[in-house]
Amino acid sequence: MKQQTQSDQGRTVPGLRERKKARTKAAIQREAVRLFREQGYSATTIEQIAEAAEVAPSTVFRYFATKQDLVFSHDYDLPFAMMFQAQSPDLTPIQAERQAIRSMLNDISEQELALQRERFVLILSEPELWGASLGNISQTMQLLGEQVAKRAGRDPGDPAVRAYTGALFGVMLQVSLDWANDPEMDFAATLDEALYCLEDLRP
Structure with missing residues (x-):
């Protein structure tokens, strides 16, 4: 039995088995994070996580x-x-980054983003x-x-590439830190706006 199909737009759609695995993995991680927050990372055991997710260790x-x-x-x-x-080769690296991030966040559910x-x-x-x-x-x-x-x-070791990557990651980290302190923040919109400020930066 095929486990993947193609949508009308040519995108690979996970089959039933892959979707079940993804749900199981997400459930395990969701319960793990919940237990870590409630009782501490060190105090939480794999056995407790397995029980909460209703799976075996x-x-x-x-x-x-x-x-x-x-x-x-x-x-x-x-x-x-x-x-x-x-992304189109006509786009600058930061434009391609913004477009790729927008596409990825559009595919993530609110529950997954939370x-x-x-x-x-x-x-x-x-x-x-x-x-x-x-x-x-x-x-x-x-x-x-x-x-x-x-x-x-x-080359990845080019000083301009390294400086650009550092600036890019710095913006992403700062927005993530702000998001951690403000759960009501529109993460996607705020990140896109912040990355726009790097438009004139070239690697």
Whole structure:
């Protein structure tokens, strides 16, 4: 049985099995974040998370290799990279970034977006997670740098690319910090407006 179909617009639509897996993974992470916020990251066990998500502990590890993976997620890295590179070559890197981010956020449900905010708030409130997030930040910045360099036709180590990537990530981090303090903030609109301020910056 085919697990993927094509929509009328040519987009790949996940099959039943993939959708079920995605729901299970989302449920596990949602319950994990809730328990982490309620009783603390260190005090929460995998067994408690499995019970709350109504799955076996082995199922939790099937989707998340480590406890930290329940908080840190790279699920959006590859889709974003593909969206970014798919943008018109006539667009500047920041215009392509804005368009790719808008497309990605349009595909995320309100519930999923709220979960991402909860994850970020959790990282800020737990020293152990904040320290561990440095590796996650480095990985994200490396991905951004590689994608920008590819579009600009430069080496990822080019000082201009590195400076541009740092500015881009700095804006995204600042908006995320503001969002953590203001759950009513329109994250998508605020981020897009902030990134617009980088329009004159070129890698």
